[in-house]
Amino acid sequence: MLKLRCNSGTRIRTLQDPWIPGKGNYLLSARGNVTADEIPQLVCDLMNEDTCKWNSALVSRLFDEEDYAAILNIPIPYSHVADRLVWDFTKDGQYTVKSGYYKELLIKDAGVDSHSYFPSLRKSEWKVLWQLKIPSKIRIFIWKLLHKGIPIAEGLNFRIKSNLNCPHCHEKEDIHHMLFNCDFARRTWFLSDLHLISGQIPNQTFDVIWSNFLSNLHSAAEREWFLSVFAFNAWSIWKARNSAVFKDSSWTIEDTTSYARQSKKDYDEANAAQLSKVTATEKKFRKCKTRHLSRSPLLSDAITIQYDGGISKETQSGSVAGIAFNNSGQSLGSFARSFRGMWDPGIVEFLALREASSWAKFNGWNNVIFEGDAIQVSKSVNSGACQITDAWGLCQDIWLLSNSFNHTEFRWIKRGLNKEAHKLVQLEKAQFRRYSSINGVS
Numbered sequence: 001m002l003k004l005r006c007n008s009g010t011r012i013r014t015l016q017d018p019w020i021p022g023k024g025n026y027l028l029s030a031r032g033n034v035t036a037d038e039i040p041q042l043v044c045d046l047m048n049e050d051t052c053k054w055n056s057a058l059v060s061r062l063f064d065e066e067d068y069a070a071i072l073n074i075p076i077p078y079s080h081v082a083d084r085l086v087w088d089f090t091k092d093g094q095y096t097v098k099s100g101y102y103k104e105l106l107i108k109d110a111g112v113d114s115h116s117y118f119p120s121l122r123k124s125e126w127k128v129l130w131q132l133k134i135p136s137k138i139r140i141f142i143w144k145l146l147h148k149g150i151p152i153a154e155g156l157n158f159r160i161k162s163n164l165n166c167p168h169c170h171e172k173e174d175i176h177h178m179l180f181n182c183d184f185a186r187r188t189w190f191l192s193d194l195h196l197i198s199g200q201i202p203n204q205t206f207d208v209i210w211s212n213f214l215s216n217l218h219s220a221a222e223r224e225w226f227l228s229v230f231a232f233n234a235w236s237i238w239k240a241r242n243s244a245v246f247k248d249s250s251w252t253i254e255d256t257t258s259y260a261r262q263s264k265k266d267y268d269e270a271n272a273a274q275l276s277k278v279t280a281t282e283k284k285f286r287k288c289k290t291r292h293l294s295r296s297p298l299l300s301d302a303i304t305i306q307y308d309g310g311i312s313k314e315t316q317s318g319s320v321a322g323i324a325f326n327n328s329g330q331s332l333g334s335f336a337r338s339f340r341g342m343w344d345p346g347i348v349e350f351l352a353l354r355e356a357s358s359w360a361k362f363n364g365w366n367n368v369i370f371e372g373d374a375i376q377v378s379k380s381v382n383s384g385a386c387q388i389t390d391a392w393g394l395c396q397d398i399w400l401l402s403n404s405f406n407h408t409e410f411r412w413i414k415r416g417l418n419k420e421a422h423k424l425v426q427l428e429k430a431q432f433r434r435y436s437s438i439n440g441v442s
């Protein structure tokens with residue numbers, strides 16, 4: 001059984017949806033003395049959106065201790081990717097100006113045949129597609145989708161003579177079914193790094209869907225990440241479909257998502273290798289030019305942040321800290337924070353890196369090396385696949401943040417080399433313990 005992964009909680013119903021980690025059926029039940037109308041409909045209403053924290057007073061009033069502990073342990077990411085899947089025009093038949101516009105377009109398009117279909121994208125929206133870091137075969141695939149030019153049964157059925165039905169479920173196949181609505185596609189999207197609930201994507205032409213993605217992705221880094229991961233997964237679903245149609249071999253959902261993940265990773269690595277070749281040459285060149293200078297400007301602005309996290313059973317909280325060094329080893333400052341209720345040691349390590357990244361962003365540092373001693377964190381962040389499912393929202397934050405730096409590296413170091421950050425965490429833990437006992441918070 002798939003459980004919903006609580007992210008920003010705006011699509012998850014508090015009692016009806018399975019979202020509590022570690023519980024047999026993942027379902028929440030209210031305390032006996034709580035009436036139904038006291039419980040917010042949606043999980044997001046149990047959160048304080050501004051602070052990205054749970055409303056612990058409300059949660060503890062409504063649910064028993066075990067559920068309370070499980071909920072408070074769920075990290076709330078800063079990035080609200082799940083929210084971006086909310087289409088205005090699916091909500092209670094309320095149409096925004098924009099959706100009205102799309103509707104009109106659709107009516108207009110109804111009579112247009114697939115060969116001369118002209119997607120309703122603006123110039124800037126095309127530009128995004130051309131700038132995405134994806135292989136050209138996948139770019140062309142997306143381009144064809146936008147033009148309804150994918151030769152499946154619905155669009156150009158003269159190219160496939162026999163098979164008019166979906167090879168996975170044998171329902172009538174069209175682009176929307178193949179890509180989003182087939183159970184196979186739905187489960188693939190949910191397992192993908194986007195954790196997309198594709199059943200909620202309205203049955204529109206692909207250009208409208210693409211436009212919707214774009215209008216909900218605000219920074220260039222978000223666009224690049226979301227759309228490239230999207231493109232690789234869409235391509236993978238298409239490959240899985242063709243493999244079932246033509247080769248009679250069937251890909252599982254896991255095959256499909258891991259094919260997308262691996263292809264993206266290979267492509268990104270090849271790209272990075274290309275890029276580092278260029279910078280290596282550039283460095284050499286600069287070295288020649290600036291040999292008379294005492295230090296290289298390229299190296300001098302790199303900042304190393306060592307981070308660490310720890311938990312305290314006594315206060316049921318997690319503490320994170322980090323310390324920054326410049327290139328000559330001088331300390332530039334440090335930060336420390338505690339999170340009440342968040343004391344899963346695996347998750348707190350991710351939290352430490354997320355906080356370190358946003359601290360670096362806050363300081364305006366653009367060339368940052370992050371060093372931590374939790375191997376699963378460095379592995380997850382570097383591979384692009386979060387190894388701890390409950391930390392995926394935090395990973396997403398880290399990726400989005402790291403995309404906005406000029407240069408970032410995530411390194412694993414031995415515990416013995418991470419002493420400064422470790423010490424800071426211990427101090428923060430002690431301070432938080434004192435604070436908790438003074439304030440009498442449970």
Ligand SMILES: [Zn+2]
Nearest residue numbers: 166168169182
């Ligand atoms: Zn199907």
